[in-house]
Amino acid sequence: MLRKLLIGTALGSGLAFAAHAQDVKEVEMLHWWTSGGEAAALNVLKEDLAKQGFAWKDVPVAGGGGDAAMTALKAMVAAGNYPTASQMLGYTVLDYAAAGVMGDLTETAVKEGWDKSVPAALQKFSVYDGKWVAAPVNVHSVNWLWINKAVMDKIGGTEPKTFDEFIALLDKAKAAGVIPLALGGQNWQEATMFDSVVLSTGGPEFYKKAFNDLDEEQLKSDTMKKSFDHLAKLVTYVDPNFSGRDWNLATAMVIKGDALVQVMGDWAKGEFNAARKTPGTDFLCYRFPGTDGSVVYNSDMFGMFDVPEDRKAAQVALATATLSKSFQSAFNVVKGSVPARTDVPDTDFDACGKKGMADLKAANEGGTLFGSLAQGYGAPPAVANAYKDVVSKFVHGQIKTSDEAVTQLVNAIEDAK
Ligand code: BGC
Numbered sequence: 001m002l003r004k005l006l007i008g009t010a011l012g013s014g015l016a017f018a019a020h021a022q023d024v025k026e027v028e029m030l031h032w033w034t035s036g037g038e039a040a041a042l043n044v045l046k047e048d049l050a051k052q053g054f055a056w057k058d059v060p061v062a063g064g065g066g067d068a069a070m071t072a073l074k075a076m077v078a079a080g081n082y083p084t085a086s087q088m089l090g091y092t093v094l095d096y097a098a099a100g101v102m103g104d105l106t107e108t109a110v111k112e113g114w115d116k117s118v119p120a121a122l123q124k125f126s127v128y129d130g131k132w133v134a135a136p137v138n139v140h141s142v143n144w145l146w147i148n149k150a151v152m153d154k155i156g157g158t159e160p161k162t163f164d165e166f167i168a169l170l171d172k173a174k175a176a177g178v179i180p181l182a183l184g185g186q187n188w189q190e191a192t193m194f195d196s197v198v199l200s201t202g203g204p205e206f207y208k209k210a211f212n213d214l215d216e217e218q219l220k221s222d223t224m225k226k227s228f229d230h231l232a233k234l235v236t237y238v239d240p241n242f243s244g245r246d247w248n249l250a251t252a253m254v255i256k257g258d259a260l261v262q263v264m265g266d267w268a269k270g271e272f273n274a275a276r277k278t279p280g281t282d283f284l285c286y287r288f289p290g291t292d293g294s295v296v297y298n299s300d301m302f303g304m305f306d307v308p309e310d311r312k313a314a315q316v317a318l319a320t321a322t323l324s325k326s327f328q329s330a331f332n333v334v335k336g337s338v339p340a341r342t343d344v345p346d347t348d349f350d351a352c353g354k355k356g357m358a359d360l361k362a363a364n365e366g367g368t369l370f371g372s373l374a375q376g377y378g379a380p381p382a383v384a385n386a387y388k389d390v391v392s393k394f395v396h397g398q399i400k401t402s403d404e405a406v407t408q409l410v411n412a413i414e415d416a417k
Helices: 002-020 036-051 064-078 090-098 106-112 120-126 149-154 163-175 187-212 222-235 247-256 268-274 309-323 325-335 351-366 381-395 402-416
Strands: 026-031 055-060 085-089 134-136 144-148 179-181 259-263 283-287 295-298 300-304 369-371
Touching: 026 064, 026 309, 036 055, 036 268, 036 309, 036 325, 064 085, 064 187, 064 381, 085 090, 090 120, 090 300, 090 381, 106 309, 120 134, 120 300, 134 309, 144 149, 144 247, 144 268, 149 259, 149 283, 163 179, 163 222, 163 259, 187 222, 187 259, 187 295, 187 369, 187 381, 222 381, 222 402, 247 259, 247 268, 268 325, 283 351, 295 351, 300 309, 309 325, 351 369, 381 402
Parallel strands: 026 055, 026 085, 179 259, 295 369
Antiparallel strands: 085 300, 134 300, 144 259, 144 283
16 A cells, blocks of 8 residues: 555656655565575575665565566556566566666666676676666576485486486486486476477587577477487376476475486575585586586576666665675575676585586586576577477377477477567
């Protein structure tokens, strides 16, 4: 109610009044960080802002991958009810910027030298038409395996370096009566795993051409067909109850030792953190077999809306806090991601985090850093949604063969472009 009044006042009275009105000491944030690990990471930010006297107005919309959150955001924005900021992925930021509803953080960015510390791969999505419209929070990468160490020891497993070795490892788990692969049967989880499968099957150039350039020759190639074959093989190692399972429940299966491995972005590590588990002792993080040397990334950005004058000071405080070096370390240590700045020391990060940071640097320098198609960094949302849909239909048997999957993928992407 209070907020409605404030907005009404600011809009109704025009800028002259708003400029003199007392600033609203509140940050309203829409996000999909509702799992244990995500909530713990978000707390780092809430506490940071609370210390500066800003109240936190939480707008959580559960649903990994953010589809539900983005639907909610669309409705809010259509109603003219802009949050201070919203968690967003890559191309979505650009869509909102093109729609003219984003604010302009350039003054703060220039003062704080963001352009020198934020990697170009992220600036491509946080800067629109020369203006900073979003504050990058982190860099996640999707091509990881998360393995229960005790189960791994029990079955005498070692790090799988190729897809065939991965299958041999899954077979060992199966023979020992453990669920080999923990998967949540939701389209974004399946597609996130398929990003890794495609990179592993076709190599870095193939991934880039198919999933970043949307090159039709690659999309309809035998290599893509083989990637679907590999996906079909992986799905044979999933338990029968996987449909609809949330990603963090799949992570919990690995944490508890009910399953050997999950293929997931490094937000999974946030769940191991929250359960007080240590890499090397309780769990292992390896790159998805055959993808070492490449990083398929996404980055959570706080898209900053064009809020009324009296809410801008809070927005600037949020942006400054987000990009500060100390916050980038503290938050990402908890979240499982790595900093969105290149000048943050890895001192406080665990072994997986240190590897994540080194991998990101090497991939960035070596030209093997690629946007995740499943996670909003490969292509605009309509294409990503078409992709997720085809992959999911294949996993759940509505598309029966790899041939048909390839045809449908090509058509769906073409229609969505
Ligand atoms: C986000 C992560 C989040 C994950 C699961 C991804 O799209 O980038 O921050 O933890 O979804 O909710």
